[in-house]
Amino acid sequence: MTIIRSQVLGLGAYLPSTILTNEELARRVDTSDDWITERTGIRSRRVAAQGEMTSHLAHNAALAALSNAGVKAEELDLIVVATTTPDETFPSVATIVQARLGMTRGAAFDIQAVCSGFIYGLAVADNFIRCGQAKTVLLIGAETMSRLMDWTDRTTCVLFGDGAGAVVLRAAECEGTSADRGILTTQIYSDGRLHDLLYVDGGPSSTQTTGHLRMQGKEVFKHAINNITSAVHAAAEAAGVSVNDVDWFIPHQANQRILDGTAKKLGVPGSRTISTIAEHGNTSAASVPLALATAVADGRVKRGQLLLLEAMGGGFTWGSALIRW
Numbered sequence: 001m002t003i004i005r006s007q008v009l010g011l012g013a014y015l016p017s018t019i020l021t022n023e024e025l026a027r028r029v030d031t032s033d034d035w036i037t038e039r040t041g042i043r044s045r046r047v048a049a050q051g052e053m054t055s056h057l058a059h060n061a062a063l064a065a066l067s068n069a070g071v072k073a074e075e076l077d078l079i080v081v082a083t084t085t086p087d088e089t090f091p092s093v094a095t096i097v098q099a100r101l102g103m104t105r106g107a108a109f110d111i112q113a114v115c116s117g118f119i120y121g122l123a124v125a126d127n128f129i130r131c132g133q134a135k136t137v138l139l140i141g142a143e144t145m146s147r148l149m150d151w152t153d154r155t156t157c158v159l160f161g162d163g164a165g166a167v168v169l170r171a172a173e174c175e176g177t178s179a180d181r182g183i184l185t186t187q188i189y190s191d192g193r194l195h196d197l198l199y200v201d202g203g204p205s206s207t208q209t210t211g212h213l214r215m216q217g218k219e220v221f222k223h224a225i226n227n228i229t230s231a232v233h234a235a236a237e238a239a240g241v242s243v244n245d246v247d248w249f250i251p252h253q254a255n256q257r258i259l260d261g262t263a264k265k266l267g268v269p270g271s272r273t274i275s276t277i278a279e280h281g282n283t284s285a286a287s288v289p290l291a292l293a294t295a296v297a298d299g300r301v302k303r304g305q306l307l308l309l310e311a312m313g314g315g316f317t318w319g320s321a322l323i324r325w
């Protein structure tokens with residue numbers, strides 16, 4: 001019996017051109033390149049130019065993904081944008097991108113799961129595809145996290161960056177085994193009780209301002225490794241594979257120590273983890289597709305390999321996705 005799976009037809013990435021180094025940050029707040037590198041692995045991050053918005057980054061990543069996939073905008077049934085930094089409170093970034101791409105049919109909407117947004121987006125897109133409501137979906141993770149920073153708070157402003165990544169997914173008939181190409185499983189979770197560990201202190205209904213990101217870093221760190229590890233095991237179990245079968249772990253890029261700690265807890269070599277944290281920082285919902293695009297472009301990820309994507313973010317939200325490339 002055949003089943004429908006979502007296969008990645010193409011992917012793309014976009015980074016704003018301005019590079020903000022640790023040395024430059026050390027001139028703004030009481031920090032140092034040594035502190036940031038040692039505690040996080042971050043050396044630099046990209047920052048959107050004045051007037052450059054999340055929709056611009058998303059649109060550029062979308063154009064790259066459509067071109068890479070050989071798919072035209074009019075073939076899309078659905079655009080999903082994972083973002084926590086929309087241009088405006090409404091309408092969604094997805095509808096802005098829809099208009100810029102010239103897509104006049106189907107639907108477009110944003111989803112909000114902060115750093116887990118791309119994993120949540122994969123779950124949403126995959127479910128739309130598998131139930132037959134969409135055949136071709138453009139999924140984008142795009143963020144201008146620089147706009148949520150309190151640039152006087154050294155505990156947060158050194159961590160984040162701006163960017164976007166996108167994939168084009170299409171329904172394909174498969175055998176229904178773990179040897180199939182495409183998304184084998186997605187696992188998503190949340191625990192709203194942990195709000196105070198990571199949040200933004202503003203919003204349209206509370207302060208009528210955008211607010212700034214606030215975080216209890218040590219607490220977030222502790223939860224991250226445990227939650228991500230259990231989501232990875234859940235994905236492997238659901239797909240009937242072993243964690244040791246995974247060729248590449250493509251994690252949300254929050255902190256190199258979280259990536260190393262997760263690999264250690266999973267008992268897999270750190271050399272199987274794709275890390276782009278040094279040059280991207282934490283780009284929230286954009287970090288997983290940016291890391292994926294990097295590893296595909298440099299040839300590490302090869303057709304047929306098993307990829308485990310995972311993330312955790314504010315909410316808390318977390319999750320994983322297992323993809324046969």
Ligand code: ACO
Pocket residue numbers: 030031032035036039040115154155156158159198215216217218219220221224252253254255282312313314
């Ligand atoms: N430069 C220099 N000193 C700093 C800086 C900085 N940028 N930031 C904090 N410090 C100081 C603190 O004030 C503290 O000083 P004190 O001892 O005099 O009080 C000292 O450094 C140690 O601070 P800690 O918070 O204990 O440092 P820690 O080793 O925990 O590292 C960090 C902080 C990097 C935030 C870490 O906890 C972390 O990465 N946590 C995960 C959070 C995360 O990744 N969040 C992203 C969003 S959620 C997600 O994506 C999973």
